[in-house]
Amino acid sequence: AERSKKAHEGNSNALFGTLFVDITEQWGASVGVRYTEDEQQGTNRQFNNLLHTEQFDEWTWSTKLTYQLDTDKMFYISYDKGFKSGGVNREFGACGLAPTAPCLTAAQATWQPETSYNYELGMKSEWLDNRLRLNVTLFHQEYEDFQVTENILGEANVVVTNAAEVVADGVEGELV
Numbered sequence: 001a002e003r004s005k006k007a008h009e010g011n012s013n014a015l016f017g018t019l020f021v022d023i024t025e026q027w028g029a030s031v032g033v034r035y036t037e038d039e040q041q042g043t044n045r046q047f048n049n050l051l052h053t054e055q056f057d058e059w060t061w062s063t064k065l066t067y068q069l070d071t072d073k074m075f076y077i078s079y080d081k082g083f084k085s086g087g088v089n090r091e092f093g094a095c096g097l098a099p100t101a102p103c104l105t106a107a108q109a110t111w112q113p114e115t116s117y118n119y120e121l122g123m124k125s126e127w128l129d130n131r132l133r134l135n136v137t138l139f140h141q142e143y144e145d146f147q148v149t150e151n152i153l154g155e156a157n158v159v160v161t162n163a164a165e166v167v168a169d170g171v172e173g174e175l176v
């Protein structure tokens with residue numbers, strides 16, 4: 001087989017669509033769906049320094065229900081699923097050049113996709129004849145196989161790995 005001179009390469013294709021529906025004059029809903037196919041390529045010692053391809057695909061969605069109280073105040077609740085592709089780690093520095101030079105292990109050669117679930121409850125509003133804008137969102141996010149960078153092989157080598165589940169809760173506000 002021929003060795004590749006390319007360090008990393010990728011290709012991503014997606015098909016998506018969104019449907020908006022006015023249920024009443026005050027209530028509205030939207031649903032979006034996306035199918036993603038990602039191909040990530042890279043080389044490392046675990047693949048005999050030959051170009052290795054990893055393929056990932058995932059269905060994700062976005063749903064939202066809105067309530068327009070009046071022309072200046074809108075409330076919403078949403079539930080979304082997100083996806084970030086996995087990939088192939090590269091080796092840097094002295095890997096394999098000396099008998100003790102560290103290289104990636106089989107477990108470090110690739111990383112898995114990250115999936116996120118996001119729940120939001122929020123308000124978008126304008127007050128005082130549009131001189132004051134107040135937007136507030138409560139959120140809860142859950143990540144599966146959260147992707148993190150980790151220095152494993154020394155200061156010149158950083159790889160991407162997957163952590164366990166990560167949960168984030170918070171409040172986001174905007175006052176203009």
